[in-house]
Amino acid sequence: MRADIVDVIDARVPLTKAGKDYKARCPFHDEKTPSFTVSSDKQFYHCFGCGAHGSAIGFLMAHDHMEFREAVEELAARVGLVLPEGAGAEDEPQEAGNELLSVLAEADRFYQRQLRKHPSAQRAVDYLKGRGVSGEIAKRYGIGFAPDGWDNLLSALASDETRRTVLLRAGLVVRKASGGYYDRFRNRVMFPIRDTRGRVVGFGGRVLDDSEPKYLNSPETPVFHKGREVYGLDLARTAIRREKRALVVEGYMDVLALAQFGFDFAVATLGTATTREHLHALFRLSPDVIFCFDGDRAGREAAWRALETALPTMQDGRQVSFLLLPEGEDPDSLVRKEGGEGLATRLAQARSLPDFLFEELQKQVDVRRLDGRARLAELARPLLAKLPQGVLQQMMVQRLAEFSGVGADRLSDLVVGKTSPRASRSAPGSDKAQLRKPPSLVRTAIALLLHEPGLAQGVGDTSDLVALDMPGIPLLLLLVDLLKSQPGLTTGALIERFRDSEYRGAIEKLLEWPHPALQRELNLEAELSGTLEQLRKALHAQRTDELLRKERLQGLGAAEKAELSRLLAERQGFGAG
Numbered sequence: 001m002r003a004d005i006v007d008v009i010d011a012r013v014p015l016t017k018a019g020k021d022y023k024a025r026c027p028f029h030d031e032k033t034p035s036f037t038v039s040s041d042k043q044f045y046h047c048f049g050c051g052a053h054g055s056a057i058g059f060l061m062a063h064d065h066m067e068f069r070e071a072v073e074e075l076a077a078r079v080g081l082v083l084p085e086g087a088g089a090e091d092e093p094q095e096a097g098n099e100l101l102s103v104l105a106e107a108d109r110f111y112q113r114q115l116r117k118h119p120s121a122q123r124a125v126d127y128l129k130g131r132g133v134s135g136e137i138a139k140r141y142g143i144g145f146a147p148d149g150w151d152n153l154l155s156a157l158a159s160d161e162t163r164r165t166v167l168l169r170a171g172l173v174v175r176k177a178s179g180g181y182y183d184r185f186r187n188r189v190m191f192p193i194r195d196t197r198g199r200v201v202g203f204g205g206r207v208l209d210d211s212e213p214k215y216l217n218s219p220e221t222p223v224f225h226k227g228r229e230v231y232g233l234d235l236a237r238t239a240i241r242r243e244k245r246a247l248v249v250e251g252y253m254d255v256l257a258l259a260q261f262g263f264d265f266a267v268a269t270l271g272t273a274t275t276r277e278h279l280h281a282l283f284r285l286s287p288d289v290i291f292c293f294d295g296d297r298a299g300r301e302a303a304w305r306a307l308e309t310a311l312p313t314m315q316d317g318r319q320v321s322f323l324l325l326p327e328g329e330d331p332d333s334l335v336r337k338e339g340g341e342g343l344a345t346r347l348a349q350a351r352s353l354p355d356f357l358f359e360e361l362q363k364q365v366d367v368r369r370l371d372g373r374a375r376l377a378e379l380a381r382p383l384l385a386k387l388p389q390g391v392l393q394q395m396m397v398q399r400l401a402e403f404s405g406v407g408a409d410r411l412s413d414l415v416v417g418k419t420s421p422r423a424s425r426s427a428p429g430s431d432k433a434q435l436r437k438p439p440s441l442v443r444t445a446i447a448l449l450l451h452e453p454g455l456a457q458g459v460g461d462t463s464d465l466v467a468l469d470m471p472g473i474p475l476l477l478l479l480v481d482l483l484k485s486q487p488g489l490t491t492g493a494l495i496e497r498f499r500d501s502e503y504r505g506a507i508e509k510l511l512e513w514p515h516p517a518l519q520r521e522l523n524l525e526a527e528l529s530g531t532l533e534q535l536r537k538a539l540h541a542q543r544t545d546e547l548l549r550k551e552r553l554q555g556l557g558a559a560e561k562a563e564l565s566r567l568l569a570e571r572q573g574f575g576a577g
Contacts, residue, residue, distance in 0.1 A: 003075040005043045005056040005492060012063060027063055028052045028315050029390040042451065043492030044511075050315075050388045051512050055492030065284035067196055068499075100170045100223050103157065104200045107172050110156055111144025111190040111203075118147050123208050124189050131253055132336055137260050140235065144190035146205060150182040171202065171218040185216065191252045193218070193270065194234045196281065201229060204252055204270065215251075217271055227275040230282070231255060231268040237285055239265040245288040247347070248274065249331045250302065254292075257332040261340040266292075266331070274306040279313045288319045290350050292331055295324045307357060311386035314353065321350035354396050357383065358403060367403065377404040384415045441538065442472035445531045447510045448524055449479050450491060455528050456483030462532070468539045475503045544571060 006022055009015060015022035015038055026036035026047040035049040046053040052062065060071035115121050115138075124145040128138060146153070154173055158164040164181055167173045173181040188205030195201050202218030218224050232255045240246045247266040249255060258266040269278055274291070282289050291306050293299035303322050310320045323346055325334055335343045351359065361379050366372035380400050387393040397412050449456055462480050465473060482497070483489060489497070491511070498507050547564040550556060556564065 003056060004040060005045065005059070006038055006040045008056045008075065009038050009045060009059055026050060026052065029388045030316055031389075039491070041490070043490040044495070046511070050390075053508070053511050055495045057492075057496055061284065067284065069197065099166050100221065101199055101201070103163075103166050103170050103172070104202070104223070106157055107153060107170070107203070108142060108144065108192045108200045110153060111146055111185075111192075112142060113144075114147055114152075115143065115145035115190075118145060120147055121145050127189060127206075127208060131257075131332070132260070133253075133256050134260055137256050140259070141232070141256060142192045142200075143256075144192070146183065146185035146188045146190050148187035150186070153183045153185070154181055169221060171221045171224065184218075187211070188216065191231070193224070193229055193231055195223075195229060196234055196237070198234045202270075204231070206252070215271060225277075226270045226272045228277045228281075229270060230278055231270055232259075233267050233281060235259075236265050236267050240267075240282070240285040244286050245290060246282045246286050248278075248282070248289060248291045248306075250293060250299075251330070251332070254331040257335055258343075261335045261343070263335070263340070263343065273302065274309050276309060276313060279310055283313065283318060287317055288321075290321045290323060290347060292323045292325065292347075292350075294330050295327045299324060303356070304360060307353060308383070308386075310353065311383060312388065314392055315388050316390040316392055320353040322353070322356045323347060323350040354392075354399060357396075358399060362403070373404040373406075376400075377406050380404075381415055440470075440472070441531050441534050442470050442476055443510065443513070445528060445535070446472060446476050446479060446506075447513055448528045448531070449476075449483060450494060450507060450510055452524050453483050453489050453491060453494060454487070455524060456480055457487055458525055459484070459528070459532065465532075465535055465539060467543075468535060469542060470535075470538065472506070475506060478503075540567060540570065543567060 006015065009024075010022070013024045013027045013036070015024050016034070018037070020039075020041065022038040022040070023034045024036045024038070025031055025034050026049055028047065029050040029052075031049050036045065036047040036052075038045045043055060044053065045055075045059055054062065056075055057068065057071045060066045060074055061068065064071075064074075066074065115124055128143065133143070154164070154167065158167055158173075158181075164173065168175060168181060172184055174184050175181055185203060185205040187208050189208065191204040191206070192200045193202040193204060202221070202224035204218070205216045207214055207216070217226065220226065231252060236246070243265045245265060247258070247263060249258065249266055249268050251268055255266050255268050258264075267282070269275075279289065289310075291303055293303045303324060307320070307322070314320065325331065325346075329337075331343070334346075338346075358380070361376055364379065365375045367376060377400060384393060384396050384400065387396065393415070394412070397415055400406075456479070459480055462477055466477060479494075482494075495507070495511075498504050501507075544564070544567040547556060547560055547567065550560070551564065
């Protein structure tokens with residue numbers, strides 16, 4: 001039993017039957033001619049105009065700004081099912097299980113208990129008081145303390161080697177070169193990092209002496225990914241929805257200070273540059289995101305990186321702004337100096353993304369010169385090409401035309417027609433350069449299976465291809481095995497299976513790729529069979545070359561000589577065929 005993607009989307013965007021699929025104007029960008037298609041067979045939607053695509057779950061997350069679990073619950077309700085508590089977490093890596101989350105929750109309680117009871121905790125308490133953190137805020141954010149020493153946490157939580165291994169996988173201890181383990185966090189104020197469901201997935205620690213690094217985060221683990229998690233988002237969700245805006249700052253202490261002054265819609269990235277995953281998480285809650293960074297060189301560079309990351313996510317209706325503070329100030333120090341009203345005034349004066357982009361670019365050129373204005377157009381062109389096609393992109397092209405003196409129509413052609421990565425999407429197969437370059441065999445095979453999962457049932461044994469040294473082979477073999485073991489999987493189901501896999505990016509690109517065989521409705525079974533046969537020939541050539549190289553360098557054994565003779569004879573047979 002499943003909720004049909006057609007019904008889910010049609011309830012929000014009226015669909016029209018078009019052959020075996022359905023069409024509509026895309027809800028994610030402005031368009032006059034419908035290019036948004038929905039396939040009931042594949043349980044998959046795709047827009048040829050802006051490239052948006054995904055499953056029913058992905059649509060609800062993008063269109064209704066739902067969290068993953070909320071989207072799963074919505075679909076379950078449509079078919080009369082109620083999810084048990086803890087179900088629907090298909091977005092979590094299977095190998096993580098509940099073990100890591102359980103030990104992280106234990107560590108969280110341990111650190112909080114040490115802040116209250118450990119004999120040396122006063123130093124941490126004094127630090128927090130010195131930074132103006134109230135007891136209420138410390139409690140709300142679960143601030144803790146990791147005492148100095150090599151095995152405080154280890155002794156408290158690890159009763160045997162199995163538990164020590166779990167602590168290691170959770171990033172809480174480090175393996176010694178000589179054997180054994182030691183605590184990763186020592187003599188630090190501890191900040192638990194929670195996912196959007198409020199579960200502790202990692203920690204950040206601020207050292208209490210002159211040791212380096214000053215701030216230390218948990219390493220990447222099966223449940224913790226710095227590029228995905230946003231510090232404080234679990235507590236800020238309600239406030240962000242209430243305020244209809246999210247305030248992004250750089251540090252844990254900034255979040256705590258701002259919350260204490262009533263800015264409870266503030267969150268922070270985890271010592272990394274802002275990612276698209278961060279932005280998608282925030283845009284699900286509010287269409288308005290404000291970045292607040294220090295006004296020094298590092299802060300300006302961080303703001304520019306955030307701008308570049310934000311450009312592809314700027315669907316019409318979304319807003320991104322930038323507030324750069326006076327040099328030497330950060331949000332923590334400034335809100336304590338100027339108070340909540342002072343910061344609120346500054347936030348109201350934050351520069352919009354278009355203004356910030358053009359102001360920063362104009363600093364690099366002399367717009368009084370003709371060649372300076374040409375340089376401005378050239379600098380802006382690739383940035384504007386990253387924007388989704390729509391009203392915002394058109395307005396920014398118009399603004400660039402005013403600054404540069406180049407006609408808006410001409411600039412639009414340069415931005416949308418030639419440099420935009422979406423240009424080929426609006427007219428599948430029209431990219432001549434792409435057509436001139438033969439598609440990768442592995443890419444072709446994966447794309448065919450993603451679009452037509454049923455083809456896997458006609459595929460024979462592919463285990464021999466594991467030896468083929470080509471990019472994408474591991475994904476191809478994984479896909480074949482998965483589809484053969486679960487023949488009912490649709491394209492939409494595959495998207496969800498790989499949502500948090502290392503292969504997610506590759507799969508999304510291949511789902512957007514206009515493969516000629518798919519466009520021309522060729523015999524796809526024969527296309528896939530021929531592609532796999534070509535891969536086997538490539539494997540044959542690879543092994544032949546390996547043996548020839550070894551023969552030249554060091555000679556071959558009897559068995560290898562026999563194998564080489566056979567391969568060379570077969571190669572001649574390929575040529576004759």
